[in-house]
Amino acid sequence: MTLEGKLLIGQQAVAGASEPIQAIDPSTNQRLEPAYAGGTAHDVDRACGLAWAAFDRYRETSLEERATFLETVASEIEALGDTLIQRAVAESGLPRGRIEGERGRTCGQLRLFAQVVRAGEWLDVRVDPALPERQPMPRVDLRQRHIALGPVAVFGASNFPLAFSVAGGDTASSLAAGCPVIVKAHSAHPGTSELVGRAIQRAIAQCNLPEGVFSLLFGSGREVGTALVADPRIKAGGFTGSRSGGLALLKVAQNRAEPIPFYAEMSSINPVFPLPAALEARGEEMAKGFVASLNLGAGQFCTNPGLVIAEQGAALDAFVATAGAALKESAAQTMLTPGIYDAYQQGVARLASHDQVREIARGQVGETPNQCQAGLYVTSAEAFLNDEALQEEVFGSTSLVIECQDAAEVKRVADRLEGQLTITLQMDDADHDAARALLPTLEHKAGRILVNGWPTGVEVSHAMVHGGPFPATSDVRSTSVGTAAIYRFLRPVCYQNLPDALRPEALKEANPLGLKRLYDGRREG
């Protein structure tokens, strides 16, 4: 399978005409062929035109047709075989096992959404049948279903070249909801993007769907992404990446003539609270688990534990000492891109030079380019409370321990936290009261609260929330991982007295889809 270095617009491969991007193998700093010339305003316009033309047909595909399409995308990705794995490894510097696992997650996610589509709960069908005899006024027949918002702009993330990229979570949930998707590929992995994009193209052709259901654009700067979000035919956006990138696109979405929902998942430092009894009883084991989580994927997870908050004392000192020792042994790992590596170096330098922060340990120094040397630092709660800059995310394997004088100070630090994707409690039975006292605050601050685990590792399931208050995300009402993500791309429409012949299948009185409707306020069994 030869990479062509072209945009994929509907079923066509189109040569770009603006500044090219080219992937770099971060482990060698070698450029990888081919170059991908960027898209132009004309390409954005064509992709949006096709997406809009495909929208009405695609959003009304039957549950079975749409589910089969999602499954076909998964099969086509698997059919790429080792070509995909090799290219993704080369473009990301991530180990082969990780990329294979991520492929499994990506395809599993598509198949899980196929099940969700078939079950049809997302339609949220509500029927209030007419009450012609009601006094003082009769009630008309009212039926509600959810329909797709429209074409969605999806931005590939650097850190999950498969699971949060071209056929990643945002694409899967958009397609499941009935929305055509236009992906702006992340410039770090254009070859991986092309391969997956072609798999989606093939699935569309196999399923006889209109070509505009999917397009894939490349571009070196922000022009293509900005033009995409600004296009009036785009009705929502999904983004995973930096705070500055997410906020810039959010502003574009808000400042349109017609503002649209824009789901940006941005920054999170995922605080960990080791509570006193647990810290006392098993601080050493905890320290090792913490360092393992911190090092996962060179710390390039949205849920990387970048902050540890605990009461000072011998138990915390022992935790820090053990974590420091483990971290010193940590091998350096290749980061995703030279740019991410540079930002990491700057972030660590900023932390290390802070006059209230002391270094506990650094990991092994890298021997090949762009390798992340892990870092562990300590500061006081007072310093943390007095300097917002200490909450800035350092994307990579570095974490900061906050020493608090007592439980009240732990609570004050919790109160001051920005919004997070996750907050972790390490606790034993004797910590229940302390946990109970903290929980309401933690609920204000995070989308997921976890106990005696580590935040890295995000299950793709029904109950998962990968979201949270700003700046973790731009919209606290939703999740970007798990089946509830389908609701991000839907809106309710009510039909009043529409004749049964004209009703969509989901709303017909005979309930041909067998949905558990909310019928006259009662849930059908």
Place this chain on the structure above:
Amino acid sequence: MTLEGKLLIGQQAVAGASEPIQAIDPSTNQRLEPAYAGGTAHDVDRACGLAWAAFDRYRETSLEERATFLETVASEIEALGDTLIQRAVAESGLPRGRIEGERGRTCGQLRLFAQVVRAGEWLDVRVDPALPERQPMPRVDLRQRHIALGPVAVFGASNFPLAFSVAGGDTASSLAAGCPVIVKAHSAHPGTSELVGRAIQRAIAQCNLPEGVFSLLFGSGREVGTALVADPRIKAGGFTGSRSGGLALLKVAQNRAEPIPFYAEMSSINPVFPLPAALEARGEEMAKGFVASLNLGAGQFCTNPGLVIAEQGAALDAFVATAGAALKESAAQTMLTPGIYDAYQQGVARLASHDQVREIARGQVGETPNQCQAGLYVTSAEAFLNDEALQEEVFGSTSLVIECQDAAEVKRVADRLEGQLTITLQMDDADHDAARALLPTLEHKAGRILVNGWPTGVEVSHAMVHGGPFPATSDVRSTSVGTAAIYRFLRPVCYQNLPDALRPEALKEANPLGLKRLYDGRREG
């Protein structure tokens, strides 16, 4: 019951210290006592402080406790008796029957939300139980529930002094979701607002809830509202009113350090499409129904039919002639405020002076102040397509008929419409194909599509959608009327491996609330 003219902050009545507002009886232009001195930044701060202090307790009230509170609010509003009716009539110029009906709707709405709270579906409980034996990785226990967003800023609307005001839809759905509410009263009906606010205060005291669950602020300009939406303790907003007012507050919500959801319901001209067979068969009856809907409440409904779009010809001419004749007989009705009357006069003058618009009829001239003289105008589809200004809402009993050359031109006009709350089809069996061809476009444009009825009159029920694409609302994903409105003020939180003793009631394994959970992907029966 004597009106005090004070802000209600928690359980206190507090004298304002900024420029006062005073209601005007629009039927006489007489000022109504007392004056309400406006709130200051300090008052906003106090109300927000109390709301935040009340939030954690209020959001964790049991389903029964919260439902009983909503019902107590309804009872306390009813206990105001005729005092409330008289004051609302005086402040709004609306007929007594209408205000009585609106009180019934307001209290019914609170009681319906009490039922919704008790049923607990809004918690959307999802449980993915642990799978310790799963390969290659075990699954942890994951449980999701929805919790309240936080204190909500609600803006009272002029046109429904009860149902969209202090204890109106936004307040009812916020309180149902577990959010404390701070209302910025509409300056047109401060006395009505005070009465209802005191009823809510009494319900809070009776139910032993923290006082910060509700506050009521007054203010003459935009300062109080702006300060309220900007306050970091406010986590969402609800607004019904003008496009300029809604957009200004939306910008405040978006430009905060932490942006928040802001639900503004703004402008809609609610197009009506009489399809050919129906127009031919019953154009005369249809014209009368149309004029009755247009005149309801002096045309001051969000769902007032401000646009009629049909194919030209004898049938449309007859419809227009009949509607014109009915409209000529329409009595003038008092509008809500002198300001709304002035804006109406300007809007009609703008339309009447348009060189492509011709007047068909005007209603009766008023004999008392601020009376709305109905108006019916006609223009061509070509003129409409060439001038966006012809889509501007004229708030009051004026409508514009668009004559189209053929069905294709009807479709082009539909394509060009802005987002709407409602779109109405008048159709007979022979119109099914025409309706089928239009429906996808109408679904893009409106939150509610109705057949052979009139858009005024919005049922408060489960299937209702009172929402729609921008500029009808600022957020197409929701409704402001009906039980689904509770979802506007909720966010998902996931708990991973939280011990059962610490889980909220809704998430305990034994399911003490008897919820129909999504358990391991299957809906419990």
